Amino acid sequence: MHNRKDYDWEIRNPSGCGITSLMSAKKNLFRGNLAVRSLDNMRERGNGLGAGYAGYGIYPEHREHYALHLMYEYEDARQSTENFLSQDFKIFDEEPIPTRPVRGIDRAPVFHRYFVLPKEQALGTNISEAAADEFVVSRVTEINTRIEAAFVVSSGKNMGVFKGVGFPIEIGEFFRLDEYQGYCWIGHSRFPTNTPGWWGGAHPFTMLDTAIVHNGEISSYGINRRYIEMFGYRCTMMTDSEAIAYLFDFLHRKQKVPLELIPAVFSSEFWNNIDRMEEKEKELHQTIRQVYGSALLNGPFAIVVGHREGMFGLSDRVKLRPMIAARKDDVLYIASEEAAIREICPEVDSVWMPRAGEMVAGFYEGASQ
């Protein structure tokens, strides 16, 4: 296993990749190995140096608790993290994340999960769901930056992320994804271009219920990172994709930017198009670009983002990376290639190629959008 400290800590890891996802609006359940099969059909998009999955709806018995997936590079880190967690959180359940031996994966870090809620005294006078979310974000950032060799892999409710170094099929086997059922799965196969795989560097990247997979390289990363760190987030996973998860969390949860307007930030309209809009719409886009310009994701990307209300896909403003979407009944599929969708759903109702910067969004029935 490679530890994070084995590398130059300042190295970022741009990568080419394959992504896939499926989401049922009616919250019908799928086994995790569906996402594995889909990714496996795009083997050439990865090089075995990273794969990962986010499953939503996988912990119905703990749906009210934050599910913290922790990765420890060595056992000592677990002790200090658990001391840290027990100060501020009520832990309802905890266990090692079940794995099985897989040929090719011989030196994996330790994975552990905790189902928690912040203690009331930790929240002080402000006891609300929003305050609890905010508290969890601050603790997650604290663990990632302060506790040596401990990383929060995911921290949402009724969801979890499973990721590591290996081909998608190996990681799926390792984490026994066939044993989980979820109503939304997001998967990623990685082709890192310069550093050897690091387990924490595999996608998805997360914050609370947000999980994001990303194919691309953000040329504006330098400013995106400096912008998001201004608001207390810390990029610690050595990849640009991480910043996108935090930007989304910041924009949508904290700044209350409506989901439909996220593309206006991440893949802004060109000024020429904005100039031609009707007055009120023009003002909206002009203002968003001025206020959130530093969150514009410039450079090639296709992302799929899972969140509390559903899932969406988005590409950059000139679409420099592939993304295709399909529907079958209440299920939305978004992937890098049609083949990845057809592999798990041969007869789709519709399949289409979204335009540059066009959001493809699916919402759970009854979700507040």
Added chain:
Amino acid sequence: MRMIQPDFRIVIDQDRCRKCGRCVFNCGFGALEFKEKPIPSHEKCVGCHRCVSFCPENAITVELNPLAFRPNAHWTPFLIKSIYKQAESGGILLTSMGNDKPYPILNDYLLLDACQVTNPSIDPLREPMELRTYLGRRPEKLEFEKTNGNWRLKASALNTVKVEVPILFAPMSYGSISYNAFKALCLAAKELDTLMYTGEGGLPKELYPYGDHIIIQVASGRFGVQPEYLNVGVGTQIKIGQGAKPGIGGHLPGEKIPKHISETRMIPEGTDALSPAPQHDIYSIEDLRMLIYALKEATGYKPVCVKIAAVHNVAAIASGILRAGADQVYIDGFRGGTGAAPYITRDHLGIPIEIAVAVVDQRLREEGIRHLGTIIAAGSVRCAADAVKLIALGADAVAIGTAALVSMGCHICQKCHTGNCSWGIATQRQELVRRLDPEWAAERLVNLVRGWEHEIKDVMGAMGINALESLRGNRERLRGLGLDSETLKTLGVKPVGAAMG
């Protein structure tokens, strides 16, 4: 006896000379006299090349006077001559334009990034490449509402000024430069859809129609400040300091104050216009706040810019300025130009603009307020690459002064304070001012900025970004070559060879 020898020698090839007298006519400094043929007075030559440029026979060359002092790395000819001058006059030695001493130019040690394979470059000849930016204050947060199924803003949230290119014209007062040069800046700012700053000398009434592209300055001398003037621009600027002479006020010698300047500045003809060193109603940050809001009240809340020189504590000062309510912080580096300044101030005070932008941007980020205001960087932006690097270090836009004057013909002879500019730029002598056609000069300004615009688009495309906001503060795309680690740390830039991180 003469203690001070000429700096230059005017050499006239008498075989080629046709004795047309153009050189004599053109010299604003009286360095040539016609006695059957042109006879040079070398001691008056400033090396502005006006005579050379207008000689139809290419018969004139200007060379450095080959006056050999005994080599001495410590006592340079400049220092020896300075002592002779001061021993004679007992005064302060004056000069003009920017610091010309061989301090390291940090921009020259910064290299830009380009895309290869993993992220594609973007072709600015075939795809959109956006340099537009908006200057002014932004709110912390926006409020949205859904009307008729569409998301809209609950209320207008911005009071900013648009520029189509992030290159503005730095404040150069009417008085320090001629009417025609000043008008050329107005014309070009309009044509380019960018902005010019008036500087401290007011704005002639007939140029009020260019107000949409002008930011009005209020300096310590308050020259020309009256309600109509304050309201004619798209914003106002409070001048605290200038890169070439931090801590002292503007100097306009009486020789440069004829009738029309006196009218615009509202001072008597022929008097020296020496601005007070500080603004006498600003002795603290809370005083600045009062003036910022006084100007806002007077202008119906147009944006207010505060211009400061880049000094050691610039980061904290800029933060205070933003918190005091300013919408823009304009930082002028220690190489910024001037129409007149003491050598000692011009050459020894302040810090480089690269460092100033870096520490201000970083400080504002640490305080979580960088996104609320605008940073303008100036102080010897010489080329498009300088502009790109300053924006990548954290500026929203840059302003050019010297480069703008050079495009009109300035040769940086550093004699603006004499008022004899042969090129009709830094003079008020009507026979010299007439030489500069404002339309011609404006066209050259426009050409220069358009040229830079193309170059900026090219390097942004190479970096794989197609909007200016993705360059702003994106230090990841800069690397330092041959800079010490402390300087790199201050700039927030990694050394060459370091990968992305």
